[in-house]
Amino acid sequence: MNFTLNEAMEVLERTPQSFKTLLSGLSVGWLQCNEGEGTWNAEEVIDHLIEAETTNWLPRLEMILQEGERRPFPPFDRFAHLNGKSEQQSMEEKLQHFQSIRTQNIVKLQALIPPGTNLEQTGLHPAFGKVKLRELLSTWVVHDLTHMAQITRVMAKRYSEDVGPWKEYLGILK
Amino acid sequence: MNFTLNEAMEVLERTPQSFKTLLSGLSVGWLQCNEGEGTWNAEEVIDHLIEAETTNWLPRLEMILQEGERRPFPPFDRFAHLNGKSEQQSMEEKLQHFQSIRTQNIVKLQALIPPGTNLEQTGLHPAFGKVKLRELLSTWVVHDLTHMAQITRVMAKRYSEDVGPWKEYLGILK
Numbered sequence: 001m002n003f004t005l006n007e008a009m010e011v012l013e014r015t016p017q018s019f020k021t022l023l024s025g026l027s028v029g030w031l032q033c034n035e036g037e038g039t040w041n042a043e044e045v046i047d048h049l050i051e052a053e054t055t056n057w058l059p060r061l062e063m064i065l066q067e068g069e070r071r072p073f074p075p076f077d078r079f080a081h082l083n084g085k086s087e088q089q090s091m092e093e094k095l096q097h098f099q100s101i102r103t104q105n106i107v108k109l110q111a112l113i114p115p116g117t118n119l120e121q122t123g124l125h126p127a128f129g130k131v132k133l134r135e136l137l138s139t140w141v142v143h144d145l146t147h148m149a150q151i152t153r154v155m156a157k158r159y160s161e162d163v164g165p166w167k168e169y170l171g172i173l174k
Numbered sequence: 175m176n177f178t179l180n181e182a183m184e185v186l187e188r189t190p191q192s193f194k195t196l197l198s199g200l201s202v203g204w205l206q207c208n209e210g211e212g213t214w215n216a217e218e219v220i221d222h223l224i225e226a227e228t229t230n231w232l233p234r235l236e237m238i239l240q241e242g243e244r245r246p247f248p249p250f251d252r253f254a255h256l257n258g259k260s261e262q263q264s265m266e267e268k269l270q271h272f273q274s275i276r277t278q279n280i281v282k283l284q285a286l287i288p289p290g291t292n293l294e295q296t297g298l299h300p301a302f303g304k305v306k307l308r309e310l311l312s313t314w315v316v317h318d319l320t321h322m323a324q325i326t327r328v329m330a331k332r333y334s335e336d337v338g339p340w341k342e343y344l345g346i347l348k
Contacts, residue, residue, distance in 0.1 A: 003336040007201050011329070014196060021195040022188060022322075027181050128339035135338035142337055145330035146346045148196075149323045155185070156319035162177040163316055164309035165302035172320045 003134055005119070008141045013106060015144040016099035019046065022151070024095055031091055033158045042151045046094045047081035049147060053101045055080070057140050058108060064123035064133050065112060072124040177308055179293070182315045187280060189318040190273035193220065196325070198269055205265055207332045216325045220268045221255035223321060227275045229254070231314050232282060238297035238307050239286060246298040 023031065023042055034041040040048065056076045063073055089097065113119070119134040153172055160173045167173050197205065197216055208215040214222065230250045237247055263271065287293070293308040327346055334347045341347050 001336050002203065002207075002332050004203075007203055010200055010204065014200075018192065018196045022192045026184055026188075029176065029178075029181055030184065033176075125339070128342075131338060131340070134336065135340060138333040138336035138338075139340040139344070142330045142333050142340075142344055142347065145326045146344060149326040149330065149346055152319045152323040152326070156316045156323065158176050159312040159316050162175050162308065162312035164305060164312075165299070166305070166309060166313040166316075168302075170313070170316055170320060172323055173316065 003119075003138050005113070005115075005137070008137050009106070009109075011141045011144060012102070012109075015148070016095070016102045018148060019049075019151075020095045020099065022148075024092060026091075030155055030158070033154060035154055035157060039154070040150070041154065043091055043094065044081065045147050045151055046091070046098055048078070049144075050094065050098050050101060051081040052076070052143065053098065053105060057136070058105050058112075060123065060136055061109070061112060061133065064121060064131075064136065067123065069122055069124045069130060072126045075126050177293075177312050179287070179289075179311070182311050183280070183283075185315045185318060186276070186283075189322070190269070190276045192322060193223075193325075194269045194273065196322075198266060200265075204329055204332070207328060209328055209331060213328070214324070215328065217265055217268065218255065219321050219325055220265070220272055222252070223318075224268065224272050224275060225255040226250070226317065227272065227279055231310070232279050232286075234297065234310055235283070235286060235307065238295060238305075238310065241297065243296055243298045243304060246300045249300050 023046075026042075031043050032041045034044075060073045060076075063071070113133070117133075119132070119137070121133050122130050123133070123136075125131045156170070156172045160167065163170060163173070197220075200216075205217050206215045208218075234247045234250075237245070287307070291307075293306065293311070295307050296304050297307070297310075299305045330344070330346045334341065337344060337347070
């Protein structure tokens with residue numbers, strides 16, 4: 001096990017600015033490319049991160065603290081962001097929205113689990129059953145990193161053919 | 175084909191700051207984790223990017239412009255950065271070094287290939303034979319994105335066990 005709360009926070013704090021630095025001001029060709037039908041472009045990934053920030057991480061964390069294993073978490077709809085309600089926002093607004101809500105959530109997180117909180121306490125996941133607070137926090141971090149890796153992979157694949165014979169050396173394109 | 179010089183430059187310009195935003199100030203646990211023996215941690219990836227910036231991209235580009243197919247590129251040693259010469263630099267210095275050299279290289283690049291340059295002109299790769307200027311530039315972009323994806327994947331895997339049952343939903347950990 002490698003988790004520590006301080007190190008997890010380092011990643012959670014950096015993620016919105018990392019996405020901003022990578023994506024802000026990019027041409028639409030970069031922002032709207034994907035890996036084929038049914039896959040997400042960068043804009044849809046940010047929509048999904050906003051959705052998770054609103055309805056997944058903190059609500060579940062609060063359920064662990066308040067309910068323990070008495071009631072399962074409501075299921076998280078991983079495709080909720082595809083229902084179009086955020087389409088009015090520009091990419092810049094979405095990146096800012098994600099940063100604002102993450103900043104608020106970190107403040108809430110620090111209040112909810114002060115130093116010394118038992119991170120092994122448990123809640124009830126609708127599919128997995130018993131899950132630990134530490135596991136939820138670790139997953140939050142990995143989820144950020146997963147989507148950063150996804151966006152850079154999707155962008156790289158846009159040039160799959162343009163790289164010519166170098167494709168052989170670029171494992172990400174395979 | 176999707177390559178345009180302007181869009182390629184958008185990525186090349188952003189990469190150093192993206193790495194800085196993601197990595198600057200992170201605990202050593204994040205910076206020194208890897209995927210097992212013979213794999214690179216974040217610090218080694220930045221060393222490799224600095225090495226490629228110095229000895230690979232622009233020297234090869236200049237050979238295409240000046241030599242065409244008369245002489246092959248000297249081979250690029252993808253493991254040169256592991257010889258320890260940069261060990262004296264801190265991670266912050268390395269991130270700054272990469273940003274400085276990339277900024278200089280972009281200025282040179284803009285002078286070397288002004289608008290209207292024929293991006294289909296060719297050089298001689300030691301392994302592939304004939305390669306195009308456009309292919310080299312595309313590979314530079316994909317190489318940046320590959321290593322961003324790599325670092326986020328390596329960091330994610332650090333919590334492979336900490337996420338508990340959520341591992342099932344996190345494809346990056348498999």
